[in-house]
Amino acid sequence: MRIRVALTPAEQLSAPIGVVIDVLRATTTIAQALASGYERVICTTEVDEARAIAVQEGDCALGGERHTVKIEGFDFGNSPTEYLGTPAARTLIFSTTNGTPLLVSAAERCETVLLGSLATLDAVVQAVRAAGADDVVLLCAGVLGELAIDDVYVAGRLAELLGGDLCDSAWAAVHLARSFPTAVAALDASQSGRNLHGSVLESDIAWCARESHLAVVPRFARMIGTAAEVTL
Ligand code: MLT
Numbered sequence: 001m002r003i004r005v006a007l008t009p010a011e012q013l014s015a016p017i018g019v020v021i022d023v024l025r026a027t028t029t030i031a032q033a034l035a036s037g038y039e040r041v042i043c044t045t046e047v048d049e050a051r052a053i054a055v056q057e058g059d060c061a062l063g064g065e066r067h068t069v070k071i072e073g074f075d076f077g078n079s080p081t082e083y084l085g086t087p088a089a090r091t092l093i094f095s096t097t098n099g100t101p102l103l104v105s106a107a108e109r110c111e112t113v114l115l116g117s118l119a120t121l122d123a124v125v126q127a128v129r130a131a132g133a134d135d136v137v138l139l140c141a142g143v144l145g146e147l148a149i150d151d152v153y154v155a156g157r158l159a160e161l162l163g164g165d166l167c168d169s170a171w172a173a174v175h176l177a178r179s180f181p182t183a184v185a186a187l188d189a190s191q192s193g194r195n196l197h198g199s200v201l202e203s204d205i206a207w208c209a210r211e212s213h214l215a216v217v218p219r220f221a222r223m224i225g226t227a228a229e230v231t232l
Contacts, residue, residue, distance in 0.1 A: 001164035005138045005155045005173045008147050009102050015137040017128060018110030019158065021117070021151045022141035024192035025078050026099025027218070028117040028208045032080040033063070033094075034232050035216045037087045041230045043100040047071055050095040053227060061088040064095040068195050071095070079204050080119070093227075098141040103220065104228045106139050113220035115230065116154060118183055122212040125161045127219075136162070138173070143191045150190035153177045184209040 006013045021027060030041050042057075044050040047066065051073070054062050063076035063083070070077030075088060078096055094100060106113045112131060116124045116138070128136055138158055140151035156177030159170040166174065180186035187193045187209050196202050221231045 005169040013137040014109035016133040019116040022099030026096040027115040033083040060091040115218040153186035
């Protein structure tokens with residue numbers, strides 16, 4: 001299995017399998033929402049698109065953030081803990097700064113798109129192996145187009161666990177991951193982590209650093225207009 005890593009969203013790699021990574025916090029939060037019982041998460045690039053889909057769908061909840069802050073008029077923000085417990089609806093419409101735009105873009109380039117996080121680390125490794133593809137790309141969401149250490153850390157962890165033929169980008173991610181003693185140290189050191197430091201959202205860093213406590217693998221199911229539907 002050849003493994004490449006897109007260290008920033010500008011590197012529009014394609015492959016039969018792509019794993020989108022926005023560990024702080026979009027892909028962790030989507031995993032938690034689906035694990036809690038939301039049947040689908042409809043991901044949009046734009047906020048207005050999310051509002052329009054919510055009007056069409058009727059029975060749904062709206063979640064997401066811009067620059068970490070809950071979007072005005074939305075039911076929930078982007079903290080995974082907001083999605084614990086009984087779901088507010090069957091469908092979650094979700095829009096975030098970096099994670100959901102990358103997911104929409106990845107769906108155009110990869111036949112199968114999985115969402116990766118530390119919370120689902122083991123399950124994602126098993127799903128990629130089970131898919132049996134010989135070419136996999138790990139796609140890092142970053143922050144506003146820039147490389148973010150937290151996502152590269154998760155890409156490195158996944159690359160090391162998957163093994164196979166690691167390209168230089170994957171080796172770079174593996175070495176970055178090995179340079180941190182713990183996941184929380186890596187997430188703390190990232191721009192994504194710094195964006196949460198000192199706010200009421202800071203506890204999300206430790207939550208998103210917890211490994212393999214969700215036995216689910218969110219995956220892209222289909223496009224709904226310009227939005228990407230994610231299910232289990
Ligand atoms: C994003 O998609 O940009 C992130 O998940 C940002 C955040 O932490 O809310």
